[in-house]
Amino acid sequence: MSDKNKSTAHNDSRRNFLRQSSALTALAIAPQAVLKAAEGKMDEKIAGYFEKMPLSIEVNGKMHQLSVEPRVTLLDLLREQLHLTGSKKGCDHGQCGACTVHVNGSRINSCLSLAVMNEGKKITTIEGLAQGDKLHPMQEAFIKHDGFQCGYCTPGQIMSAIACIKEGHANSEAEIREYMSGNICRCGAYPNIVDAIVEVKNAGGKL
Amino acid sequence: MNFEYVRASTAAGAVSMLAKQSDAVFIAGGTNLVDLMKRGVVSPMRLIDINTLPLKEITLSGNKVTIGALALNSAVSEHPLVIKHFPLLSYALKAGASQQLRNMATVGGNMMQRTRCSYFYDTVMPCNKREPGTGCGAMQGINRMHAIFGSSENCIAVHPSDMCVALAALDASVIIRGAKGDRKILFTDFHRLPGNTPEKDNNLQPGELITHVEIPVNAFQQHAYYLKIRDRASYAFALVSVAAALEMQGNKISKARLAMGGVAHKPWRLTEAEAFLKGKEATETNFKAAAALAMQGAKAYEHNSFKLQMAPNAIAEALKKATSKA
Numbered sequence: 406m407s408d409k410n411k412s413t414a415h416n417d418s419r420r421n422f423l424r425q426s427s428a429l430t431a432l433a434i435a436p437q438a439v440l441k442a443a444e445g446k447m448d449e450k451i452a453g454y455f456e457k458m459p460l461s462i463e464v465n466g467k468m469h470q471l472s473v474e475p476r477v478t479l480l481d482l483l484r485e486q487l488h489l490t491g492s493k494k495g496c497d498h499g500q501c502g503a504c505t506v507h508v509n510g511s512r513i514n515s516c517l518s519l520a521v522m523n524e525g526k527k528i529t530t531i532e533g534l535a536q537g538d539k540l541h542p543m544q545e546a547f548i549k550h551d552g553f554q555c556g557y558c559t560p561g562q563i564m565s566a567i568a569c570i571k572e573g574h575a576n577s578e579a580e581i582r583e584y585m586s587g588n589i590c591r592c593g594a595y596p597n598i599v600d601a602i603v604e605v606k607n608a609g610g611k612l
Numbered sequence: 613m614n615f616e617y618v619r620a621s622t623a624a625g626a627v628s629m630l631a632k633q634s635d636a637v638f639i640a641g642g643t644n645l646v647d648l649m650k651r652g653v654v655s656p657m658r659l660i661d662i663n664t665l666p667l668k669e670i671t672l673s674g675n676k677v678t679i680g681a682l683a684l685n686s687a688v689s690e691h692p693l694v695i696k697h698f699p700l701l702s703y704a705l706k707a708g709a710s711q712q713l714r715n716m717a718t719v720g721g722n723m724m725q726r727t728r729c730s731y732f733y734d735t736v737m738p739c740n741k742r743e744p745g746t747g748c749g750a751m752q753g754i755n756r757m758h759a760i761f762g763s764s765e766n767c768i769a770v771h772p773s774d775m776c777v778a779l780a781a782l783d784a785s786v787i788i789r790g791a792k793g794d795r796k797i798l799f800t801d802f803h804r805l806p807g808n809t810p811e812k813d814n815n816l817q818p819g820e821l822i823t824h825v826e827i828p829v830n831a832f833q834q835h836a837y838y839l840k841i842r843d844r845a846s847y848a849f850a851l852v853s854v855a856a857a858l859e860m861q862g863n864k865i866s867k868a869r870l871a872m873g874g875v876a877h878k879p880w881r882l883t884e885a886e887a888f889l890k891g892k893e894a895t896e897t898n899f900k901a902a903a904a905l906a907m908q909g910a911k912a913y914e915h916n917s918f919k920l921q922m923a924p925n926a927i928a929e930a931l932k933k934a935t936s937k938a
Contacts, residue, residue: 451618451658458617475617475659478646498647499713511686511715517646518716521617522639522661565712574711586846587710 458521464489465533473520480504480515483530491531491560495589502588505561505568506530512568514587531560534567542610543567546601554592562588566602567612575606613649616658620665623789623821629660631791631819638662638821640682641716643709644725652735653726653742667720667823670694675829678787681720681822685775686711688719697829700836700857704778707840710847720822723776723786723802726813727769727877728849730754740766741810748810756915757851760923761876767810768913771803771878772849778838779825780879781855781871787824790817799825803878810877832857832869837934839926840873850874852923854930858889865889865898865935870906875923882906885927894935896928903927 452458457472464487473482480497483489483506495503497516504516507529534541543563546552553559565588569575574584581602582595590598605612620626620638630636635657639645648654667680670691677693688694689705709717731737731749738747750758750768758768776799784799803814816822835858842848853873859866868889870882885902892898903924912920 451616453616454614475615476613498650499643502710502712505712512712513716514643514712517641517643517713519617519639519642519646519659522642522663568711572711583846584711587712 452521460521460523461525462520462523463527465529471520475519475521477520478516479506479508479518479520479523479528482520483515483528489530489532492564493557493560495558495561500589501558501561502565503558503561505564505588507564507568510571512565529564531564534563541567542605542608542612543601546605547598550597550601550604551594552598552601553590553594558588558590558592562590562598566598566605569602570606571612575602578603613655615649615656617661618658619661619663623662623665623667623823626660626662626665627789627791627819627821630821633658634818636660640718640721641684641713642721643713643717644721648726648733651733653733662821672697672829677827677829679719679825679827681824682718684715685709685717685719685722686714688775689714697833698778698782698827698836699833700782700838700855701775701778701827703836703838704774704853704855707838707850707853708774719775719825722773723814723822723825725772728772729758729769732769741769741806741813744809744811751913754915755913757849757874758913758916759876760910760912760916760919761872761880762805763877763911764806764808764810766808767806767877769806769810769877770874771813771876772874773879774838774840774850774853774873776803777853777855777871777873777879779827780881781857781869782827782830782832783869784825784827786822787826788816788820789823790820794823796826800879800881806877813877830857831859831867835860835934837930839930839933841922841926852919852926854926856927856930856934858931858934860894860935863894863935865892865894868902870902870927870930872906872923872927875910875919882927884908889931894931896932899928899931900924902931 452475455474457474460471460473462469483492492506493503495501499514499517504514505512506515508526543566569584575581578599581599637656639659639661667682669680670693671678672693685705689702694702731739732741737749740748759770779799785796786802788795837856840850840853842850850873855871857869868886870885872880885906888902888905906927907924
């Protein structure tokens with residue numbers, strides 16, 4: 406995605422905050438009956454505003470039976486409810502890749518996925534990579550090759566890097582750069598990130 | 613971002629749910645919709661989650677390949693049937709978004725994505741697409757990314773998809789489910805020009821669901837090329853893109869299919885250029901003549917006049933690349 410909207414990001418978020426605050430006020434004074442307008446017969450239950458839905462989800466090998474509002478993104482669920490703060494909120498609009506996690510083995514932007522849409526799925530976050538004190542080979546390689554400076558994009562970069570190899574998209578430096586383009590690094594550690602991925606790819610170990 | 617949420621378990625159920633509430637929308641991958649909702653550009657009352665509908669299959673039957681509307685962009689781009697029959701579609705898909713987004717985004721959702729016009733996204737700006745009657749901010753504003761074909765005094769936005777440009781070139785059709793059953797329309801008739809109703813991106817009727825895209829099997833495999841020109845090497849929307857698919861006999865073009873992205877409110881099929889190229893030798897002169905034909909009627913605004921040069925150059929370059937393929 407283009408970053409042409411970024412110059413207005415500050416104003417946007419301020420406006421959004423104001424809008425959401427006033428929406429909250431409006432809803433707080435609306436009677437519950439109004440919020441649940443009469444429904445025809447549906448084959449599934451409708452979750453209303455702020456009404457929590459049950460959610461079964463496996464995160465880093467552990468099953469969770471949760472209760473979440475439909476508006477909660479997978480990223481916010483991981484960070485705010487499960488306190489797995491490794492996945493980062495960068496842009497919150499699918500443009501930066503800092504929130505990248507694996508869902509059923511495939512990498513996605515968790516900021517654009519509603520948590521309730523992940524019913525029954527298996528999520529892996531950066532916290533799920535290490536075996537005890539033993540780091541994942543990609544984590545080791547990022548340290549060895551200085552694949553980061555400030556580190557904010559790193560969890561997303563590492564999750565993306567592992568998927569990039571597993572998908573078979575790490576066959577050349579050019580292909581790695583193309584398939585890592587959804588992960589932005591403001592510090593500009595790209596050459597070192599590519600080096601780390603090349604090394605892990607060439608080592609050929611199981612990821 | 614507040615809304616009701618319900619999962620549809622059948623296509624018929626999804627269609628009837630949508631028909632019952634005008635302010636409901638389907639959600640599939642959500643990559644565009646959730647973003648628009650977070651920004652307050654759209655605020656549907658209810659999301660109908662269609663992800664569990666059995667619409668992910670990609671199958672070959674007779675002389676056409678059928679792609680389910682919920683097939684993921686990444687899955688379509690790497691599917692053996694797509695690679696074998698429609699490499700152009702695979703190239704276009706891979707030129708769009710990032711792998712993370714392609715792993716979420718669906719074929720139907722890609723077709724339904726909204727323009728990235730910054731005036732559409734900025735809710736304090738006028739925009740006839742977002743709020744009919746408020747005017748077009750882009751017309752006199754920063755319109756570098758905007759249309760050079762088919763715009764109206766109400767809207768100069770462009771459709772952002774790469775996939776749709778390839779599907780337009782490949783003579784695809786769209787299968788649509790409504791309350792009264794299925795209907796089929798040409799892909800090139802799916803999206804609309806803005807005219808007096810820029811709020812309408814496409815010709816879906818209220819309560820309808822895209823279920824499949826059909827592509828007739830063709831002989832363009834050897835000579836297909838998708839050229840995308842953008843502000844950075846990857847992960848950016850097209851300034852101009854060209855989908856070129858050709859049949860060749862020796863150095864002679866026997867059939868040509870051409871479409872452009874980044875230049876109009878819909879994927880822009882270049883039928884005059886296609887007709888001109890039929891039977892012509894693959895030469896630079898003919899490519900440039902075809903490009904000149906394609907550019908007839910182009911109109912630029914203050915910041916996008918570079919597209920009047922970039923677009924014909926891109927057409928000629930895409931033709932060169934497509935014809936020089938072994």
